[in-house]
Amino acid sequence: MLGATLVSAFSLAGCGEEKAGAQLQGPPPAPVRAAVLERKDVPLRYEYVGQTEGSRSVEVRARVQGLLLKRTYREGAFVREGDVLFLIDPEKYRASSAQTGGELAALRAKLEQTRLEHNRISDLFAKGVVSAKERDDAFAAYDSAKANVAAAEAKMQSEQLDLGYTQVRAPISGITSQEVRSEGSLITTDSAGSLLTTITQLDPLYVNFAIPGTESMQVRRQAQEGKVVVPAEGYSVRLKLADGSVFEQAGRLTFEDRYVDPSTGSIRARAEISNVKAQVLPGEFVRVLLDGALMKDAIVIPERAVLFSQNGPMVYVIGEGDVAELRPVTLGQGVTGGLVVESGLEAGQRIVVDGIMKVRPGGAVSVIPEPEAGGEGKPVAAGKEQSAGNGGVN
Known part of the structure; x- marks a missing residue:
């Protein structure tokens, strides 16, 4: 009985030592x-918030006054340079041009008459038949007739231009805005009454953004220290759109201001992107991704x-x-x-x-x-x- 008790005691003591040893060993390696x-x-990519803008935005204005007869385009549609957008009543300008045409024909006939008289008097004066005064009068009449024809031709050209201006054409290719004047309105040539619509050119597309002045200073310092290599041919630009996708066309940085705006602490910059399919519209907020710089070692x-x-x-x-x-x-x-x-x-x-x-x-x-x-x-x-x-x- 005593032996069994001793065996049990030794067994318990052995188990305690094993547990203590396990605790000393700690947890297994993670x-x-x-x-x-x-x-x-390492290639670097700088990312900024930007907003798109048409590369050109042109106001379409009437050059002649009159009644607006018709708008020939669909508002918001793409138009090409030279397309007719509006028609202004041309009758007044057509009639004026026709009248000037008749006057010009009469003046040209008068010019031909004075030319013949000029030549005839010149021959007679050379033979001593007419006086110097008669010769001078013939020369003056001929010169006056030439001046009258030139003035009439200039007037005719001006009236032909006015007649052509009754067809208001697109000065550039781009997207049209809403019409400012509706059909039937009286169009004038002053600043308030001549605006008809606006056209925005979408290709190429501009993207305006701002570079924090501190970040620009850091990049310049790193470049001077040789830690960063700035692309000699300029940064390549990609756009991340609002849905998270990256626009398929790459662009280039075309403008970076030379001073920090004290009101924002940033530097204005602009990129230019090809937008042939007009997939990106002006006014969209995008993420501007600048690639091309390299961080060394x-x-x-x-x-x-x-x-x-x-x-x-x-x-x-x-x-x-x-x-x-x-x-x-x-x-x-x-x-x-x-x-x-x-x-x-x-x-x-x-x-x-x-x-x-x-x-x-x-x-x-x-x-x-x-x-x-x-x-x-x-x-x-x-x-x-x-x-x-x-x-x-x-």
């Missing part, structure tokens, strides 16, 4: 996905690898023995693939990119390289991600 950091050239980490705490952004760095340590970092702008690290990390270090919620500071992690196509593990190249095996990473 499965994670990791990445080896490397420095590389940058370290980029996935955004999901960053823990944002009260002390700022932190990253788990995997050290010797696969122990994870929290490291504060200074982050720069977002780029394709993640965030630029300005300080806090170096090339060659490994960081946790997935499974960070399972990691504890100073805790062990389990990193398994990505398998090859045949299923065998392989060392991970710099900048490539490593994943934990058996799933287990959220």
